Amino acid sequence: MTQGEVINALARRRMLAAWMAREIVPHEAGMRAWLARARVSAEDIDELMQEAYCQIVSLPSVDHITAPRAYFMASLRHMMLRRIKRAQVVALDAIGEIENWRDESMVSPEDEAGSRITCQRVMAIIAALPERCRRVVELRKIEGWSQKDIAAHLGMSEKAVEKQVWVGVRAIRAAWASAEAQSAQRMDQAERGMGAGR
Amino acid sequence: MTPATEHDRDMAARFVARMDGENWGEADEAELQLWLDGGAGREGLLLQVHAAWVAATPVAQEEIVEEAPAAPAFWRRRGFLGAMAASVAAVVGAGRWLDARSSFATRVGEIRRVPLADGSVMTINSGSELTVRMAKGSREIEIAQGEAWFDVAKDAARPFTVAAGKVRARAVGTAFSVRRRETVESWSEEDESLRLRLVAGERALLSDTAVVHHESDRASAVDRSLAWRSGMIDLNGTSLSEAADEFNRYNQRQIIIADPVVADEQFDGLFRINDPQGFAEAVKASLNVGIDESDPRVIRLVKSK
Numbered sequence: 001m002t003q004g005e006v007i008n009a010l011a012r013r014r015m016l017a018a019w020m021a022r023e024i025v026p027h028e029a030g031m032r033a034w035l036a037r038a039r040v041s042a043e044d045i046d047e048l049m050q051e052a053y054c055q056i057v058s059l060p061s062v063d064h065i066t067a068p069r070a071y072f073m074a075s076l077r078h079m080m081l082r083r084i085k086r087a088q089v090v091a092l093d094a095i096g097e098i099e100n101w102r103d104e105s106m107v108s109p110e111d112e113a114g115s116r117i118t119c120q121r122v123m124a125i126i127a128a129l130p131e132r133c134r135r136v137v138e139l140r141k142i143e144g145w146s147q148k149d150i151a152a153h154l155g156m157s158e159k160a161v162e163k164q165v166w167v168g169v170r171a172i173r174a175a176w177a178s179a180e181a182q183s184a185q186r187m188d189q190a191e192r193g194m195g196a197g198r
Numbered sequence: 199m200t201p202a203t204e205h206d207r208d209m210a211a212r213f214v215a216r217m218d219g220e221n222w223g224e225a226d227e228a229e230l231q232l233w234l235d236g237g238a239g240r241e242g243l244l245l246q247v248h249a250a251w252v253a254a255t256p257v258a259q260e261e262i263v264e265e266a267p268a269a270p271a272f273w274r275r276r277g278f279l280g281a282m283a284a285s286v287a288a289v290v291g292a293g294r295w296l297d298a299r300s301s302f303a304t305r306v307g308e309i310r311r312v313p314l315a316d317g318s319v320m321t322i323n324s325g326s327e328l329t330v331r332m333a334k335g336s337r338e339i340e341i342a343q344g345e346a347w348f349d350v351a352k353d354a355a356r357p358f359t360v361a362a363g364k365v366r367a368r369a370v371g372t373a374f375s376v377r378r379r380e381t382v383e384s385w386s387e388e389d390e391s392l393r394l395r396l397v398a399g400e401r402a403l404l405s406d407t408a409v410v411h412h413e414s415d416r417a418s419a420v421d422r423s424l425a426w427r428s429g430m431i432d433l434n435g436t437s438l439s440e441a442a443d444e445f446n447r448y449n450q451r452q453i454i455i456a457d458p459v460v461a462d463e464q465f466d467g468l469f470r471i472n473d474p475q476g477f478a479e480a481v482k483a484s485l486n487v488g489i490d491e492s493d494p495r496v497i498r499l500v501k502s503k
Binding site for chain 1: 306
């Protein structure tokens with residue numbers, strides 16, 4: 001592989017990740033809730049999600065996808081139906097839930113709330129990181145500094161910064177993926193009446 | 199597919215952290231490929247972790263807009279992002295993490311009317327992509343592609359800003375339309391960002407090159423270019439090539455002007471947006487050109503024999 005190919009491969013990965021971050025991640029909580037309503041277990045939801053992400057990676061390009069959320073949900077739905085066929089014994093309302101799904105391109109208030117809470121949750125996760133890691137992640141994610149700049153600023157090696165970013169990535173991934181944590185948070189939020197506004 | 203193990207997740211996070219830095223090289227790519235090939239579903243897991251990391255910041259979400267940019271453009275873009283991030287921080291302050299952000303996209307031929315949380319209404323034209331962010335102290339729309347018309351609810355405390363490329367249009371309570379045009383011109387010497395005030399009936403056409411077409415007194419011209427809101431295209435002395443571009447925005451079936459001689463001919467008429475065929479027939483009748491429909495995906499306007 002030439003240096004140019006390496007750069008291209010990296011650029012493609014970054015672009016795809018940014019596209020997913022913009023188009024899919026904000027709706028992930030909603031999609032997980034939808035799968036849960038169709039009686040899919042938490043582990044199976046994780047698997048389906050990962051499979052759908054794989055399907056996106058396998059595409060030569062995502063440029064043709066004009067409604068990413070609908071596309072992703074259709075892909076989940078397809079994989080789920082395939083699974084149900086394999087499973088043979090099925091709860092009928094599971095199919096009902098999938099079949100009832102319509103292509104709602106509008107973002108529902110539920111989804112909006114979902115992504116907003118996730119953002120707060122990420123903030124909470126960042127705040128709860130060990131001191132050194134928290135400073136690195138804040139500079140990287142909130143201030144938008146490069147790892148290199150952070151290393152110079154904090155007097156650390158770039159490898160050491162990367163290590164702290166790694167810890168941050170793990171923590172944030174866990175925050176996004178954890179549907180249970182989100183719904184718990186949401187219920188908590190509801191109990192406090194949303195009055196506090198944060 | 200087997201579910202991801204804790205170790206797999208760890209590895210994915212490690213690669214994402216390394217890709218997040220500036221030192222990614224051949225050895226890293228080779229190591230990543232080896233890992234990806236080592237288990238089914240790892241590609242998906244990597245993307246999942248990567249996307250989660252990118253999504254965890256509003257600033258990073260702004261970075262996605264363009265294709266891998268060349269070095270000079272990259273720095274310009276960075277400068278602009280910096281300015282935007284700063285202004286967002288200034289207006290919203292500590293509340294920036296609470297912003298509600300949503301994205302909208304319309305397909306070719308689709309026009310969508312979307313009421314916003316603040317009482318404003320936006321009408322998104324065909325083939326457009328935009329992001330809406332409502333915050334306590336600001337209302338921000340970023341148009342990544344295409345055009346939208348805004349009927350803005352009055353709220354002086356929350357300025358309504360529409361950004362398209364490098365340009366931002368700001369209104370407090372009025373109705374206006376913003377269209378982002380992709381041009382191939384080189385970067386001009388214009389400022390990094392340009393602010394303009396719009397009052398009712400005004401139109402601003404914005405491009406990445408910060409060229410602003412600004413019409414205030416010609417309400418009729420505005421009405422005409424907003425004909426798409428009622429499913430029509432209103433051409434008035436428009437050149438044939440511009441008219442074709444206009445139809446091509448809305449229809450999968452594209453019009454190609456194969457005869458350069460007629461490209462600059464002017465054309466008038468009111469046409470249905472989804473009827474490029476009707477338009478082509480009208481052109482054929484009035485400008486004496488031929489129509490070649492041998493390829494069902496396109497309508498070619500050719501020299502008449």
